Amino acid sequence: MGGCLDRLRPLAAPNGKEARKAAYLSSALYLIWPLILFFPMWAAPIFYPSLADPNQSYSMMAMDLLPPGLIGLVLASMFAHTMAMTTSDANAITSVVTRDILPRLFARFRNLNGKASLLAARVTLVVFTSLTLLVAVNQSDFGGILGLLITWFGALIGPISIPMLLGLLPAFKRSGSAAAIVSWAGGLLTFGYVKYIMEAASTATLVASPVIVSAVLFIGLGMATHKHSVPAEVDELVDSLNEDMK
Structure with missing residues (x-):
């Protein structure tokens, strides 16, 4: 990370x-x-x-x-922004998955050459785009547009944000990639449990519980490995963040 x-x-x-x-x-x-x-x-x-x-x-x-002209402008803006945002997110996710996640999970992805790395990125891009289209086609099964925005996005962005935000702080520099992946996976599993097994849980519980579990796992794993040495590149990165703020 x-x-x-x-x-x-x-x-x-x-x-x-x-x-x-x-x-x-x-x-x-x-x-x-x-x-x-x-x-x-x-x-x-x-x-x-x-x-x-x-x-x-x-x-x-x-x-x-709205008058007819503005309705067309709004519609064109929605299509343009949706395409631009999808492209940006797809490129960002592809980069993170191929450069940071897959090499940590599988040794075969750690020393890929140019062509192999490009192929992995293309496969990741196609998979992400296909999943996005699949969710869009079946949006009614996820509670509609508002359900996707409020429930799914609100509940899933928390576990993803915990490692990204806390990982910038010196106090959590020992929470490495393993802690980030475990906390992220724990938040997703918690969301699935609360939504599909508890069923009667409120929206507040559904949104808050994955974030709490993800934070506990990320912080807990960092505390459990507090005696381990921190890689030199991590210390350099954290120190550079502090120095750049001056």
Whole structure:
């Protein structure tokens, strides 16, 4: 995971100071953006008090409140942004899987040459895109669009974020790739257990429980290996993050 962070940080900013400025700006925008994004959802019960399917609230408000030209612009923007976001996510996931996850899990992926590495990346890209299309076609089985955004995305982003965020802190530098993968897998399994076995669990429980389990596993494994030596590249990465902030 440290190698992944080391590659991503220079691409985002020239140094740690600029990266911190970008992080502050992103945090400020994320405080405002949800208010804009979810305003139509909050306003829909007022405009359409008897709406049977809440998934149609955005489309109905656009068709009723926007002039024809803006409706076409919104539709074109949605298609363009969806394609751009899918491409960006597919490339990012392919890079992380082929360079950071597979080499840690399987020895045969640790010394791939150019052609073999490119083939693995292409296979990963096709698999990810196929799974994305499969989920989109069967979105009704996942609770619809709102169910995917609120329940699935909210519950699954937590276990993924725990190793990425805590891994940047010096206190967790002993929580290596094994701790990251175990905590991520534990969060996913917890989500599956709460959703499909407990069944009657509330949305808050469904979203919070994978995050808690993932955090406990990541921190616990780091504490269990606190006597182990830290690789030199990890110490160098953590020290560079502190130095760049000056």
